Amino acid sequence: DTAVSQTPKYLVTQMGNDKSIKCEQNLGHDTMYWYKQDSKKFLKIMFSYNNKELIINETVPNRFSPKSPDKAHLNLHINSLELGDSAVYFCASSQDPQGFKGYTFGSGTRLTVV
Amino acid sequence: AQSVTQLGSHVSVSEGALVLLRCNYSSSVPPYLFWYVQYPNQGLQLLLKYTSAATLVKGINGFEAEFKKSETSFHLTKPSAHMSDAAEYFCAVSPTGKLIFGQGTTLQVKP
Numbered sequence: 741d742t743a744v745s746q747t748p749k750y751l752v753t754q755m756g757n758d759k760s761i762k763c764e765q766n767l768g769h770d771t772m773y774w775y776k777q778d779s780k781k782f783l784k785i786m787f788s789y790n791n792k793e794l795i796i797n798e799t800v801p802n803r804f805s806p807k808s809p810d811k812a813h814l815n816l817h818i819n820s821l822e823l824g825d826s827a828v829y830f831c832a833s834s835q836d837p838q839g840f841k842g843y844t845f846g847s848g849t850r851l852t853v854v
Numbered sequence: 855a856q857s858v859t860q861l862g863s864h865v866s867v868s869e870g871a872l873v874l875l876r877c878n879y880s881s882s883v884p885p886y887l888f889w890y891v892q893y894p895n896q897g898l899q900l901l902l903k904y905t906s907a908a909t910l911v912k913g914i915n916g917f918e919a920e921f922k923k924s925e926t927s928f929h930l931t932k933p934s935a936h937m938s939d940a941a942e943y944f945c946a947v948s949p950t951g952k953l954i955f956g957q958g959t960t961l962q963v964k965p
Contacts, residue, residue: 781957782955782957783944783953783955785952830897830898832953837951838950840886842888843888848897
């Protein structure tokens with residue numbers, strides 16, 4: 741009954757590979773997000789979707805492609821992985837696009853590119 | 855552009871002592887402000903949020919924060935630290951549709 745669930749929790753892969761991270765929320769929220777946490781623990785938004793529609797794209801390389809098949813899912817596909825992509829990726833959701841009622845985060849996916 | 859600054863990347867207190875984690879924001883419009891906590895190898899958990907109602911906001915685990923517009927601050931406090939409070943704390947501001955985080959403050963609690 742996890743509110744925002746991400747899979748996998750850990751992902752180790754070689755440079756150049758393509759990988760996906762899945763996210764699902766069972767809160768009935770309309771808006772979902774991807775955040776990246778770097779090695780210095782700095783968190784920055786990557787994308788947000790509202791009801792399957794992209795509303796924020798924060799100058800992320802086009803190797804990163806989010807996909808929202810329905811409003812409960814927001815997956816992140818990464819092509820041609822680079823060492824610098826190593827980070828923890830967090831999925832989040834909110835009831836409204838402005839996030840006035842707060843955001844609920846998943847437990848993160850630790851991506852290591854070797 | 856809106857931003858958040860957390861003063862002190864590392865704060866160390868003794869168990870039972872007052873916890874004070876500082877956060878200053880810059881915003882051209884009335885902000886929505888949040889404090890999140892991240893325990894090791896876990897996601898972010900909402901501690902409390904300010905959404906232009908009461909300026910003193912009470913959150914979970916005994917934490918509270920006071921919004922001071924004149925000082926553009928939203929400092930997080932807890933009267934008595936517990937060992938289980940050791941974690942990373944993030945202040946964040948929410949302009950249009952996204953959270954902008956501060957750099958984070960690591961709270962260490964010594965026995």
